[in-house]
Amino acid sequence: MKRIIHCVAAVALLCSAGSAQTPPAEQPALNAPQVLPATTPLGTGPFKAIMEVDPTLAKHTVYRPNDISAVGSAKLPIMAWGNGACAADGNAFRLFLTEIASHGYLVIANGPIGPDRAQFPPAMPPNRGAAPAGARGPGAPEGRAPQPGAAAKPGVPPGITSTPPTTTAQLIEAIDWAIGENSRQGSRYYGKLDTAKIAVAGMSCGGVQAIEASVDPRVKTTIVANSGLMTVPTTMSGSGRPIPKESLSLMHAPVLYMSGDESDIAYANANDDFEKINHIPVFRAFEKGIGHGGTYHDPDGGAFGKVSLAWLDWQLKGNKKAAKMFQGDTCGLCTDPQWVIRKKKID
Numbered sequence: 001m002k003r004i005i006h007c008v009a010a011v012a013l014l015c016s017a018g019s020a021q022t023p024p025a026e027q028p029a030l031n032a033p034q035v036l037p038a039t040t041p042l043g044t045g046p047f048k049a050i051m052e053v054d055p056t057l058a059k060h061t062v063y064r065p066n067d068i069s070a071v072g073s074a075k076l077p078i079m080a081w082g083n084g085a086c087a088a089d090g091n092a093f094r095l096f097l098t099e100i101a102s103h104g105y106l107v108i109a110n111g112p113i114g115p116d117r118a119q120f121p122p123a124m125p126p127n128r129g130a131a132p133a134g135a136r137g138p139g140a141p142e143g144r145a146p147q148p149g150a151a152a153k154p155g156v157p158p159g160i161t162s163t164p165p166t167t168t169a170q171l172i173e174a175i176d177w178a179i180g181e182n183s184r185q186g187s188r189y190y191g192k193l194d195t196a197k198i199a200v201a202g203m204s205c206g207g208v209q210a211i212e213a214s215v216d217p218r219v220k221t222t223i224v225a226n227s228g229l230m231t232v233p234t235t236m237s238g239s240g241r242p243i244p245k246e247s248l249s250l251m252h253a254p255v256l257y258m259s260g261d262e263s264d265i266a267y268a269n270a271n272d273d274f275e276k277i278n279h280i281p282v283f284r285a286f287e288k289g290i291g292h293g294g295t296y297h298d299p300d301g302g303a304f305g306k307v308s309l310a311w312l313d314w315q316l317k318g319n320k321k322a323a324k325m326f327q328g329d330t331c332g333l334c335t336d337p338q339w340v341i342r343k344k345k346i347d
Helices: 003-015 094-099 167-182 205-213 245-250 265-278 300-317
Strands: 049-052 061-065 076-082 107-110 193-203 219-225 255-260 284-289 339-344
Touching: 049 094, 061 094, 061 167, 061 219, 076 300, 094 107, 094 300, 094 339, 107 167, 167 193, 167 205, 193 205, 193 300, 205 219, 205 245, 219 300, 245 265, 255 265, 255 300, 265 284, 284 300
Parallel strands: 076 107, 076 193, 193 219, 219 255, 255 284
Antiparallel strands: 049 061, 061 107, 284 339
């Protein structure tokens, strides 16, 4: 019975817009952006970025500025990313991750480049629990702060189990690889990476992976997107170890919790995590009218892309302008009518 409970809890969070479990027969959402070759430079940043699979890191997808020499003397911070559903398609969040890389980051996603359809998941029926990417579902009441007691809305997509196709260990492998490449003569990254500025991040199941990986002392910040730990410990991260709420106390660096509103199945989990974290800076934000799918598949990652980039620019690059989105009573997200926020140890 205990194992059954664990599996059901894992299913609820694994339901995500980036799932690799999408049946092949389903069609991409209407008005989805065009799928472009992996070598097409994308992003709004000064260093248009591409995605590729490096032969020395075959189980991951790397997002990097197309012309690394254009970065000049600046060094690229590193972000390791866990996909929704802990999927093994490294291109599942291409628009979002390419946007971040185009602003001078090395981003490494779990899983190699998958089929084109992985980039633009199909719309899901409203009773599935997880809204399609960018879905404007039922919003939270106007101006209402995240409620710790709000019930999560479970979804049970076909084919999902508590044994995901990727693992937390792959986030650590990505960090190890990047640090190694930075010091390896002959590597395109030789001396180009800021190995003291490392983030882990992930969406839904990938967010649980990020939480588990964040205990690595090299991690300087964490982004938990459309995610949060279950009240019943699960092994959904692929580590084989239960991840109880108590493990939140092991996090040591600032963390951003970002999600959709009450229609997001991870909304309540994120709120509960926020309530339990009191020892490190933590920022909790949700966008009204957005479901579990977030805005990752909107052009350049949409609003979630902008918020994540600002957080990384502040935490890893010390950008004071980016910090204004989060700090102070009149911070950018504080005064944005689309967002509802709470924070601790941020100001």
